[in-house]
Amino acid sequence: MNVDIGNALATVASPGVSRASLERLDSQVAAAHERIERGMENREHGYESLNLPQRTDPDEIRAAVEPIADAEVLFTVGIGGSSLGAATITNALESDTETVFLDNVDPEWVTSHLERISLENAAINVVSRSGTTAETLANFLVVRDAFESAGVDWTERTIVTTGEAGPLRDLANRHDLPSLKVPDGVPGRFSALSAVGMVAAAVCGHDLEALLEGAAAERETLTGSLFECPAYAYGATAYALDKRGAGVNAMMPYAESLETYAEWFAQLWAESLGKDGLGQTPVRALGVTDQHSQLQLYRAGPRDKLVTFITTQEGTDRGIPETDVSELAYLGDATLGELLAAEFEATEASLAAAGQPNVRIELERVDEYELGGLLYGMEAACVLAGELYSVNTFEQPAVEWAKKATRGLLGGGEFEEAEAVADKTELR
Numbered sequence: 001m002n003v004d005i006g007n008a009l010a011t012v013a014s015p016g017v018s019r020a021s022l023e024r025l026d027s028q029v030a031a032a033h034e035r036i037e038r039g040m041e042n043r044e045h046g047y048e049s050l051n052l053p054q055r056t057d058p059d060e061i062r063a064a065v066e067p068i069a070d071a072e073v074l075f076t077v078g079i080g081g082s083s084l085g086a087a088t089i090t091n092a093l094e095s096d097t098e099t100v101f102l103d104n105v106d107p108e109w110v111t112s113h114l115e116r117i118s119l120e121n122a123a124i125n126v127v128s129r130s131g132t133t134a135e136t137l138a139n140f141l142v143v144r145d146a147f148e149s150a151g152v153d154w155t156e157r158t159i160v161t162t163g164e165a166g167p168l169r170d171l172a173n174r175h176d177l178p179s180l181k182v183p184d185g186v187p188g189r190f191s192a193l194s195a196v197g198m199v200a201a202a203v204c205g206h207d208l209e210a211l212l213e214g215a216a217a218e219r220e221t222l223t224g225s226l227f228e229c230p231a232y233a234y235g236a237t238a239y240a241l242d243k244r245g246a247g248v249n250a251m252m253p254y255a256e257s258l259e260t261y262a263e264w265f266a267q268l269w270a271e272s273l274g275k276d277g278l279g280q281t282p283v284r285a286l287g288v289t290d291q292h293s294q295l296q297l298y299r300a301g302p303r304d305k306l307v308t309f310i311t312t313q314e315g316t317d318r319g320i321p322e323t324d325v326s327e328l329a330y331l332g333d334a335t336l337g338e339l340l341a342a343e344f345e346a347t348e349a350s351l352a353a354a355g356q357p358n359v360r361i362e363l364e365r366v367d368e369y370e371l372g373g374l375l376y377g378m379e380a381a382c383v384l385a386g387e388l389y390s391v392n393t394f395e396q397p398a399v400e401w402a403k404k405a406t407r408g409l410l411g412g413g414e415f416e417e418a419e420a421v422a423d424k425t426e427l428r
Protein backbone atom coordinates (compact mmCIF):
# COMPACT_ATOMS: atom_id res chain seq x y z
CA MET A 1 0.00 0.00 0.00
CA ASN A 2 1.03 3.59 -0.56
CA VAL A 3 0.29 6.27 1.99
CA ASP A 4 0.05 9.94 0.99
CA ILE A 5 0.07 12.27 4.01
CA GLY A 6 0.36 15.48 1.94
CA ASN A 7 -3.10 16.71 2.94
CA ALA A 8 -2.38 16.13 6.63
CA LEU A 9 0.53 18.57 6.68
CA ALA A 10 -0.04 22.02 8.13
CA THR A 11 -0.11 24.96 5.71
CA VAL A 12 -1.00 28.59 6.22
CA ALA A 13 -4.65 27.67 5.61
CA SER A 14 -4.70 24.27 7.27
CA PRO A 15 -4.27 23.19 10.89
CA GLY A 16 -2.70 19.76 10.19
CA VAL A 17 0.69 18.69 11.53
CA SER A 18 3.83 20.50 10.40
CA ARG A 19 6.62 18.65 8.61
CA ALA A 20 9.02 19.86 11.34
CA SER A 21 6.85 18.24 14.04
CA LEU A 22 6.82 14.98 12.14
CA GLU A 23 10.61 15.17 11.80
CA ARG A 24 10.86 15.57 15.58
CA LEU A 25 8.40 12.70 16.11
CA ASP A 26 10.56 10.48 13.91
CA SER A 27 13.05 9.82 16.70
CA GLN A 28 10.18 8.40 18.79
CA VAL A 29 9.15 6.32 15.77
CA ALA A 30 12.70 4.93 15.59
CA ALA A 31 12.59 3.97 19.29
CA ALA A 32 9.13 2.43 18.87
CA HIS A 33 10.32 0.48 15.86
CA GLU A 34 13.18 -1.01 17.91
CA ARG A 35 10.66 -2.04 20.58
CA ILE A 36 8.40 -3.60 17.95
CA GLU A 37 11.27 -5.53 16.33
CA ARG A 38 12.37 -6.80 19.75
CA GLY A 39 8.82 -7.88 20.59
CA MET A 40 8.56 -9.72 17.27
CA GLU A 41 11.91 -11.41 17.72
CA ASN A 42 11.04 -12.56 21.24
CA ARG A 43 7.52 -13.56 20.14
CA GLU A 44 5.99 -11.41 22.86
CA HIS A 45 2.23 -11.24 23.31
CA GLY A 46 0.72 -9.04 20.60
CA TYR A 47 3.96 -8.30 18.77
CA GLU A 48 3.87 -11.92 17.59
CA SER A 49 0.91 -10.91 15.39
CA LEU A 50 3.33 -9.12 13.07
CA ASN A 51 5.12 -12.46 12.49
CA LEU A 52 2.00 -14.12 11.04
CA PRO A 53 3.04 -13.78 7.38
CA GLN A 54 5.93 -16.14 8.18
CA ARG A 55 4.12 -18.36 10.72
CA THR A 56 0.73 -19.10 9.12
CA ASP A 57 0.65 -22.36 7.20
CA PRO A 58 -1.86 -22.22 4.29
CA ASP A 59 -1.57 -25.98 3.67
CA GLU A 60 -2.63 -26.74 7.24
CA ILE A 61 -5.69 -24.49 6.86
CA ARG A 62 -6.67 -25.97 3.48
CA ALA A 63 -6.31 -29.52 4.84
CA ALA A 64 -8.50 -28.73 7.85
CA VAL A 65 -11.32 -27.25 5.74
CA GLU A 66 -11.25 -30.14 3.25
CA PRO A 67 -14.37 -31.88 4.70
CA ILE A 68 -16.46 -28.72 4.24
CA ALA A 69 -14.80 -27.30 1.12
CA ASP A 70 -17.93 -28.11 -0.94
CA ALA A 71 -20.15 -25.86 1.20
CA GLU A 72 -22.44 -23.56 -0.77
CA VAL A 73 -23.05 -21.47 2.34
CA LEU A 74 -20.60 -20.99 5.20
CA PHE A 75 -21.82 -19.76 8.58
CA THR A 76 -18.96 -18.14 10.49
CA VAL A 77 -19.92 -17.99 14.15
CA GLY A 78 -17.64 -15.62 16.05
CA ILE A 79 -17.54 -12.00 17.17
CA GLY A 80 -15.15 -9.05 17.14
CA GLY A 81 -11.66 -10.17 16.26
CA SER A 82 -12.95 -13.68 15.69
CA SER A 83 -15.19 -12.49 12.88
CA LEU A 84 -14.19 -9.17 11.33
CA GLY A 85 -10.90 -10.29 9.72
CA ALA A 86 -12.60 -13.20 7.94
CA ALA A 87 -15.52 -10.96 6.96
CA THR A 88 -13.17 -8.29 5.58
CA ILE A 89 -11.43 -10.80 3.33
CA THR A 90 -14.45 -12.73 2.09
CA ASN A 91 -16.69 -9.69 1.65
CA ALA A 92 -13.98 -7.99 -0.41
CA LEU A 93 -13.45 -10.88 -2.82
CA GLU A 94 -15.79 -12.78 -5.12
CA SER A 95 -16.64 -16.41 -4.50
CA ASP A 96 -19.36 -18.93 -5.36
CA THR A 97 -19.64 -19.72 -1.63
CA GLU A 98 -22.05 -17.48 0.26
CA THR A 99 -20.72 -16.36 3.65
CA VAL A 100 -22.92 -15.51 6.62
CA PHE A 101 -21.31 -13.97 9.70
CA LEU A 102 -23.28 -14.65 12.84
CA ASP A 103 -21.84 -12.29 15.44
CA ASN A 104 -24.89 -10.57 16.84
CA VAL A 105 -27.34 -12.53 18.99
CA ASP A 106 -30.42 -10.65 17.82
CA PRO A 107 -32.86 -13.61 17.66
CA GLU A 108 -34.89 -12.21 14.78
CA TRP A 109 -31.81 -11.74 12.61
CA VAL A 110 -30.29 -15.14 13.47
CA THR A 111 -33.61 -16.87 12.80
CA SER A 112 -34.08 -15.10 9.47
CA HIS A 113 -30.73 -16.49 8.25
CA LEU A 114 -31.45 -20.01 9.46
CA GLU A 115 -34.88 -20.02 7.81
CA ARG A 116 -33.65 -18.53 4.53
CA ILE A 117 -30.75 -20.90 3.92
CA SER A 118 -30.94 -24.55 2.90
CA LEU A 119 -28.77 -26.20 5.55
CA GLU A 120 -28.08 -29.41 3.57
CA ASN A 121 -25.38 -27.62 1.62
CA ALA A 122 -24.13 -25.40 4.42
CA ALA A 123 -21.24 -25.66 6.89
CA ILE A 124 -20.24 -24.06 10.19
CA ASN A 125 -16.99 -22.26 11.00
CA VAL A 126 -16.96 -21.53 14.73
CA VAL A 127 -14.22 -19.25 15.99
CA SER A 128 -13.40 -18.15 19.53
CA ARG A 129 -9.93 -17.63 20.91
CA SER A 130 -11.06 -17.96 24.53
CA GLY A 131 -13.73 -20.54 23.77
CA THR A 132 -15.91 -18.86 26.39
CA THR A 133 -17.56 -15.91 24.62
CA ALA A 134 -21.28 -16.14 25.38
CA GLU A 135 -22.52 -14.74 22.04
CA THR A 136 -20.43 -17.14 19.98
CA LEU A 137 -21.22 -20.23 22.01
CA ALA A 138 -24.93 -19.41 22.15
CA ASN A 139 -25.11 -18.85 18.38
CA PHE A 140 -23.16 -22.05 17.77
CA LEU A 141 -25.60 -24.06 19.91
CA VAL A 142 -28.51 -22.48 18.02
CA VAL A 143 -26.98 -23.18 14.60
CA ARG A 144 -26.04 -26.78 15.32
CA ASP A 145 -29.54 -27.36 16.67
CA ALA A 146 -30.97 -25.98 13.41
CA PHE A 147 -28.70 -28.37 11.46
CA GLU A 148 -29.95 -31.29 13.57
CA SER A 149 -33.56 -30.25 13.01
CA ALA A 150 -32.91 -30.17 9.27
CA GLY A 151 -31.53 -33.73 9.46
CA VAL A 152 -27.93 -32.63 8.80
CA ASP A 153 -25.14 -34.18 10.88
CA TRP A 154 -23.47 -31.00 12.15
CA THR A 155 -20.42 -32.95 13.33
CA GLU A 156 -19.63 -33.66 9.66
CA ARG A 157 -20.09 -30.00 8.69
CA THR A 158 -18.27 -28.05 11.42
CA ILE A 159 -14.74 -26.73 11.80
CA VAL A 160 -13.53 -25.12 15.02
CA THR A 161 -10.77 -22.56 15.55
CA THR A 162 -9.99 -21.89 19.20
CA GLY A 163 -7.24 -21.78 21.82
CA GLU A 164 -5.32 -24.71 23.25
CA ALA A 165 -7.82 -25.23 26.07
CA GLY A 166 -11.32 -24.13 27.00
CA PRO A 167 -14.94 -25.22 26.59
CA LEU A 168 -14.91 -24.95 22.80
CA ARG A 169 -11.70 -27.00 22.56
CA ASP A 170 -13.31 -29.63 24.83
CA LEU A 171 -16.37 -29.69 22.61
CA ALA A 172 -14.26 -30.07 19.46
CA ASN A 173 -12.37 -32.97 21.06
CA ARG A 174 -15.54 -34.66 22.31
CA HIS A 175 -17.08 -34.68 18.80
CA ASP A 176 -13.80 -35.25 17.00
CA LEU A 177 -14.28 -32.10 14.92
CA PRO A 178 -11.57 -30.81 12.59
CA SER A 179 -9.94 -27.95 14.44
CA LEU A 180 -7.22 -25.34 14.21
CA LYS A 181 -5.48 -23.45 16.95
CA VAL A 182 -5.48 -19.69 17.42
CA PRO A 183 -1.76 -18.91 17.49
CA ASP A 184 -0.28 -17.97 20.86
CA GLY A 185 0.45 -14.30 21.37
CA VAL A 186 -2.08 -13.10 18.79
CA PRO A 187 -5.05 -11.08 20.11
CA GLY A 188 -8.35 -11.42 18.21
CA ARG A 189 -8.23 -8.13 16.31
CA PHE A 190 -4.69 -8.91 15.08
CA SER A 191 -5.54 -12.45 13.93
CA ALA A 192 -6.93 -11.87 10.42
CA LEU A 193 -3.83 -13.42 8.85
CA SER A 194 -4.04 -16.62 10.92
CA ALA A 195 -6.54 -19.49 10.81
CA VAL A 196 -9.00 -17.14 12.55
CA GLY A 197 -9.38 -15.02 9.42
CA MET A 198 -8.30 -17.50 6.81
CA VAL A 199 -10.55 -20.55 7.31
CA ALA A 200 -13.47 -18.75 5.70
CA ALA A 201 -11.16 -17.51 2.93
CA ALA A 202 -10.00 -21.09 2.29
CA VAL A 203 -13.57 -22.42 2.06
CA CYS A 204 -14.33 -19.60 -0.39
CA GLY A 205 -11.36 -20.70 -2.52
CA HIS A 206 -9.28 -17.54 -2.09
CA ASP A 207 -5.53 -17.48 -2.59
CA LEU A 208 -4.11 -17.79 0.93
CA GLU A 209 -0.50 -17.62 -0.24
CA ALA A 210 -1.15 -14.28 -1.96
CA LEU A 211 -2.73 -12.87 1.22
CA LEU A 212 0.39 -13.80 3.17
CA GLU A 213 2.76 -12.61 0.44
CA GLY A 214 1.09 -9.19 0.41
CA ALA A 215 1.45 -9.01 4.18
CA ALA A 216 5.09 -10.18 4.01
CA ALA A 217 5.89 -7.45 1.48
CA GLU A 218 4.46 -4.85 3.88
CA ARG A 219 6.54 -6.32 6.72
CA GLU A 220 9.63 -5.65 4.62
CA THR A 221 8.82 -1.94 4.62
CA LEU A 222 8.93 -1.61 8.43
CA THR A 223 11.94 0.61 9.12
CA GLY A 224 12.83 3.10 11.81
CA SER A 225 11.49 6.15 9.96
CA LEU A 226 7.97 7.26 9.22
CA PHE A 227 9.30 8.90 6.06
CA GLU A 228 10.32 5.50 4.68
CA CYS A 229 7.55 3.23 5.93
CA PRO A 230 3.93 3.65 4.75
CA ALA A 231 2.44 1.87 7.79
CA TYR A 232 4.41 4.02 10.25
CA ALA A 233 3.63 7.17 8.21
CA TYR A 234 -0.04 6.43 8.78
CA GLY A 235 0.25 5.49 12.46
CA ALA A 236 2.46 8.46 13.33
CA THR A 237 0.38 10.99 11.37
CA ALA A 238 -2.87 9.77 12.93
CA TYR A 239 -1.27 9.99 16.39
CA ALA A 240 0.17 13.47 15.75
CA LEU A 241 -3.16 14.76 14.42
CA ASP A 242 -5.00 13.32 17.41
CA LYS A 243 -2.59 15.18 19.70
CA ARG A 244 -3.55 18.35 17.78
CA GLY A 245 -7.28 17.84 18.25
CA ALA A 246 -8.28 15.36 15.53
CA GLY A 247 -9.88 12.95 18.00
CA VAL A 248 -12.02 11.35 15.27
CA ASN A 249 -10.69 9.17 12.44
CA ALA A 250 -13.19 8.61 9.62
CA MET A 251 -12.17 5.62 7.52
CA MET A 252 -13.66 6.08 4.06
CA PRO A 253 -12.81 3.51 1.37
CA TYR A 254 -13.85 4.34 -2.18
CA ALA A 255 -14.75 0.71 -2.93
CA GLU A 256 -17.97 -1.02 -1.93
CA SER A 257 -15.98 -4.24 -1.45
CA LEU A 258 -14.01 -2.60 1.39
CA GLU A 259 -17.02 -1.60 3.47
CA THR A 260 -16.35 -4.40 5.98
CA TYR A 261 -12.68 -3.41 6.09
CA ALA A 262 -13.80 -0.10 7.65
CA GLU A 263 -15.55 -2.12 10.38
CA TRP A 264 -12.41 -4.19 10.96
CA PHE A 265 -10.33 -0.99 11.16
CA ALA A 266 -12.79 0.53 13.65
CA GLN A 267 -12.31 -2.40 16.00
CA LEU A 268 -8.53 -2.42 15.57
CA TRP A 269 -8.19 1.30 16.29
CA ALA A 270 -10.81 1.53 19.07
CA GLU A 271 -9.99 -1.59 21.05
CA SER A 272 -6.22 -1.25 20.75
CA LEU A 273 -5.77 2.46 21.44
CA GLY A 274 -8.80 3.42 23.56
CA LYS A 275 -7.12 3.29 26.96
CA ASP A 276 -6.07 5.53 29.86
CA GLY A 277 -8.25 8.38 28.56
CA LEU A 278 -6.44 8.27 25.20
CA GLY A 279 -7.27 7.09 21.68
CA GLN A 280 -8.87 8.33 18.49
CA THR A 281 -12.54 7.50 17.82
CA PRO A 282 -12.88 5.57 14.53
CA VAL A 283 -15.88 6.26 12.33
CA ARG A 284 -16.94 4.12 9.39
CA ALA A 285 -17.81 5.79 6.12
CA LEU A 286 -18.07 4.66 2.50
CA GLY A 287 -17.25 6.63 -0.64
CA VAL A 288 -19.24 7.76 -2.55
CA THR A 289 -22.33 6.86 -0.54
CA ASP A 290 -21.42 8.90 2.54
CA GLN A 291 -20.54 11.98 0.53
CA HIS A 292 -24.30 12.36 0.59
CA SER A 293 -24.64 11.88 4.34
CA GLN A 294 -21.45 12.69 6.29
CA LEU A 295 -19.30 14.90 4.05
CA GLN A 296 -21.07 18.10 5.07
CA LEU A 297 -19.85 17.52 8.64
CA TYR A 298 -16.34 16.52 7.57
CA ARG A 299 -15.91 19.70 5.53
CA ALA A 300 -17.74 22.29 7.60
CA GLY A 301 -18.12 20.75 11.07
CA PRO A 302 -15.72 20.90 14.02
CA ARG A 303 -12.03 20.66 13.22
CA ASP A 304 -11.65 17.46 15.19
CA LYS A 305 -11.21 14.91 12.41
CA LEU A 306 -8.78 13.02 10.25
CA VAL A 307 -10.44 11.55 7.15
CA THR A 308 -8.65 8.48 5.80
CA PHE A 309 -9.43 7.61 2.19
CA ILE A 310 -8.69 4.26 0.56
CA THR A 311 -8.50 4.28 -3.22
CA THR A 312 -7.87 1.57 -5.78
CA GLN A 313 -6.17 2.03 -9.14
CA GLU A 314 -7.70 -0.86 -11.08
CA GLY A 315 -10.90 -2.86 -11.08
CA THR A 316 -13.92 -3.85 -13.12
CA ASP A 317 -15.35 -0.88 -14.97
CA ARG A 318 -18.60 -0.23 -16.76
CA GLY A 319 -19.48 2.39 -19.35
CA ILE A 320 -22.34 4.78 -18.75
CA PRO A 321 -24.79 4.54 -21.67
CA GLU A 322 -25.36 7.66 -23.76
CA THR A 323 -28.64 9.55 -23.59
CA ASP A 324 -30.37 12.20 -25.72
CA VAL A 325 -30.86 14.42 -22.66
CA SER A 326 -28.35 17.18 -23.32
CA GLU A 327 -27.73 17.98 -19.63
CA LEU A 328 -26.58 14.37 -19.13
CA ALA A 329 -24.35 14.17 -22.20
CA TYR A 330 -21.20 14.45 -20.05
CA LEU A 331 -22.04 11.10 -18.42
CA GLY A 332 -22.21 9.29 -21.78
CA ASP A 333 -18.51 9.96 -22.34
CA ALA A 334 -17.53 8.45 -18.98
CA THR A 335 -17.53 5.14 -17.11
CA LEU A 336 -18.74 4.41 -13.58
CA GLY A 337 -15.08 3.98 -12.60
CA GLU A 338 -14.23 7.43 -13.94
CA LEU A 339 -17.19 8.90 -12.08
CA LEU A 340 -16.04 7.19 -8.86
CA ALA A 341 -12.51 8.57 -9.34
CA ALA A 342 -13.84 12.07 -10.04
CA GLU A 343 -16.05 11.92 -6.93
CA PHE A 344 -13.04 10.94 -4.85
CA GLU A 345 -10.78 13.66 -6.27
CA ALA A 346 -13.46 16.27 -5.71
CA THR A 347 -14.02 15.17 -2.12
CA GLU A 348 -10.32 15.04 -1.28
CA ALA A 349 -9.76 18.48 -2.81
CA SER A 350 -12.78 19.92 -1.07
CA LEU A 351 -11.54 18.78 2.36
CA ALA A 352 -8.02 20.04 1.61
CA ALA A 353 -9.42 23.42 0.51
CA ALA A 354 -11.39 23.64 3.76
CA GLY A 355 -8.24 22.84 5.77
CA GLN A 356 -9.53 19.49 7.02
CA PRO A 357 -6.63 17.03 7.32
CA ASN A 358 -6.91 13.85 5.28
CA VAL A 359 -4.68 10.94 4.29
CA ARG A 360 -4.90 8.80 1.18
CA ILE A 361 -4.06 5.08 1.22
CA GLU A 362 -3.65 3.70 -2.30
CA LEU A 363 -4.10 0.07 -3.32
CA GLU A 364 -3.41 -1.23 -6.81
CA ARG A 365 -6.67 -3.21 -6.79
CA VAL A 366 -8.77 -5.25 -4.38
CA ASP A 367 -7.24 -8.73 -4.48
CA GLU A 368 -5.68 -11.12 -1.98
CA TYR A 369 -2.18 -9.64 -2.24
CA GLU A 370 -3.28 -6.05 -1.73
CA LEU A 371 -5.69 -7.02 1.07
CA GLY A 372 -2.93 -8.88 2.90
CA GLY A 373 -0.77 -5.76 2.65
CA LEU A 374 -3.57 -3.48 3.82
CA LEU A 375 -4.46 -5.63 6.86
CA TYR A 376 -0.83 -6.04 7.87
CA GLY A 377 0.02 -2.38 7.22
CA MET A 378 -2.83 -1.09 9.35
CA GLU A 379 -1.97 -3.52 12.16
CA ALA A 380 1.62 -2.26 12.10
CA ALA A 381 0.34 1.35 12.05
CA CYS A 382 -1.78 0.57 15.09
CA VAL A 383 1.07 -1.09 16.98
CA LEU A 384 3.27 1.93 16.25
CA ALA A 385 0.53 4.33 17.41
CA GLY A 386 0.14 2.27 20.59
CA GLU A 387 3.85 2.70 21.32
CA LEU A 388 3.59 6.46 20.76
CA TYR A 389 0.57 6.72 23.08
CA SER A 390 2.33 4.39 25.58
CA VAL A 391 -0.77 2.24 26.00
CA ASN A 392 -1.04 -1.53 26.16
CA THR A 393 -2.20 -2.07 22.58
CA PHE A 394 -2.84 -5.77 22.99
CA GLU A 395 -5.23 -5.88 25.94
CA GLN A 396 -8.93 -5.06 26.10
CA PRO A 397 -9.93 -4.96 29.79
CA ALA A 398 -13.22 -3.14 29.10
CA VAL A 399 -14.30 -5.89 26.70
CA GLU A 400 -13.33 -8.62 29.18
CA TRP A 401 -15.22 -6.77 31.96
CA ALA A 402 -18.44 -6.79 29.94
CA LYS A 403 -17.99 -10.47 29.00
CA LYS A 404 -17.69 -11.49 32.64
CA ALA A 405 -20.60 -9.29 33.72
CA THR A 406 -22.84 -10.87 31.05
CA ARG A 407 -21.88 -14.40 32.07
CA GLY A 408 -22.44 -13.55 35.73
CA LEU A 409 -25.87 -12.01 35.08
CA LEU A 410 -26.95 -15.17 33.26
CA GLY A 411 -25.75 -17.38 36.13
CA GLY A 412 -22.59 -18.57 34.37
CA GLY A 413 -20.38 -18.07 37.43
CA GLU A 414 -19.67 -15.59 40.17
CA PHE A 415 -18.03 -12.46 38.88
CA GLU A 416 -17.59 -9.18 40.72
CA GLU A 417 -18.36 -7.46 37.39
CA ALA A 418 -21.89 -8.89 37.46
CA GLU A 419 -22.31 -7.74 41.07
CA ALA A 420 -21.29 -4.22 40.02
CA VAL A 421 -24.01 -4.24 37.34
CA ALA A 422 -26.58 -5.50 39.86
CA ASP A 423 -25.57 -2.77 42.37
CA LYS A 424 -25.92 -0.10 39.70
CA THR A 425 -29.35 -1.39 38.72
CA GLU A 426 -30.51 -1.24 42.32
CA LEU A 427 -29.39 2.36 42.64
CA ARG A 428 -31.80 3.51 39.88
Ligand code: PA5
Binds near residue numbers: 130132136396
Ligand atom coordinates in the same frame (compact mmCIF):
# COMPACT_ATOMS: atom_id res chain seq x y z
O1 PA5 B 1 -9.88 -8.47 19.71
C1 PA5 B 1 -10.33 -9.07 20.67
O2 PA5 B 1 -9.58 -9.56 21.54
C2 PA5 B 1 -11.82 -9.24 20.87
O3 PA5 B 1 -12.56 -8.49 19.98
C3 PA5 B 1 -12.20 -10.71 20.69
O4 PA5 B 1 -11.81 -11.13 19.42
C4 PA5 B 1 -13.70 -10.93 20.86
O5 PA5 B 1 -14.15 -10.44 22.09
C5 PA5 B 1 -14.05 -12.41 20.73
O6 PA5 B 1 -13.31 -13.15 21.67
P1 PA5 B 1 -13.11 -14.70 21.50
O7 PA5 B 1 -12.32 -14.93 20.28
O8 PA5 B 1 -12.39 -15.12 22.73
O9 PA5 B 1 -14.47 -15.32 21.40
